[in-house]
Amino acid sequence: MRALRQPPAKRKAKKMYRNTLEIPALDVSVIYIAQAFKAAAIFGLLCLLGFEYLKWDMLSLITWNPYGLLMAWPILLWATAWAIANSITGRYDQTLKEARTRILSRAVWTSIQIGFWEELIYRYLSFGIAMIVLPLVDWITRGVTRWVFESFLMPATHLMTFGALEGQILTTPWTVGAGIITANLVFVAAHVYTGHSIISCVNAWFVGLVLFWLALHYGLITSMVAHSVYDAVLLLTQALKAKCVKTRSRRLPV
Structure with missing residues (x-):
């Protein structure tokens, strides 16, 4: 007797979120923890293989300076302007089926998570990984990689930052400046991967450089706090601008 073939299991469609506020806080935590774990594993393995290529004292980054928060005023001012612009253009016009207090609390908690995890992943782990990997890539490309960075990318970044990162980009081993850029x-x-617009990606480039400046001059924890406040300005504005619709719970007939 021929065995009956079962129909293939239906894949559950992933729920697509229009914006960050719709993502449950737990999901945000899981996503970032997974990314940080992967980056930390790669960084740890590379340190075992090529620790001598780390041209920056990574432990010295894990510090904080309250004065650095005062120096973060440009990106906080920019966050305010960015939030106002998005509100005027209608980008923050949305309807959320939750109470406003819950949305506001999630906006704060999500901002804290974004600031902590993204600084750890991109301003620390990715920076360290890049400094170790770039010499190998340069060796494979017979010096072309270093030439591209020193001839084009590093001078351009130096101009974009008005010389604020000169000590890290131009006057240190080339892998430090190249690591920052990478x-x-x-x-x-x-x-780009998460579907942000071109303008948002350009904004991320410049904000990322400012956060690198904060991390390298005032400590990683300082940049974490500044990053969290930056996102809090955006997400809280988005939460206040959103139209909240309370969902009524259906009662079963008695």
Whole structure:
């Protein structure tokens, strides 16, 4: 007797979210923890194989300076302007089926998570990974990689930052400046992957450079706090602008 063939299991369609506020806080945590674990594993393995290529004291980054938060005023001012622009253009016009207090609390918690995890992943782990991998890539390309960075990318980034990162980009081993640029490109690529607009990706490039400046001058924890406040301005504005519709729970007939 021929065995009956069962129909293939239906794949559950992944729920698509229009914006960050719709993503449950737990999902945000899971996503970032998975990314951080993968980056940390790669960084740890590379350190075992090529620790001597780390041209920056990574432990010295794990510090904080309250004065750095005062120096973060440009990106916080920019966040305010960015939030106002998005509100005027209608980008923040949306309807969320939740109470506003719950949305506001999730906006704050999500901002804290974004600031912590993205700084750890991109301003620390990706930076360290890049410094170890780039010499190998340069060896494979017979010096072309270093030439491209030193001739084009590093001078261009130096101009974009008005010389704020000169000590890290131009006057240190080339892998430090190249590592900053590479890690920041990975940061921008993450925004491209998640469907951000071109303008948002350009914004991520410049904000990422400012956060790198904060991390390298005032400590990684300082950049984490600044990043969290930056996203809090955007997400809280989005939460306040959204139209909240309370869903009524259906009662079963008695």
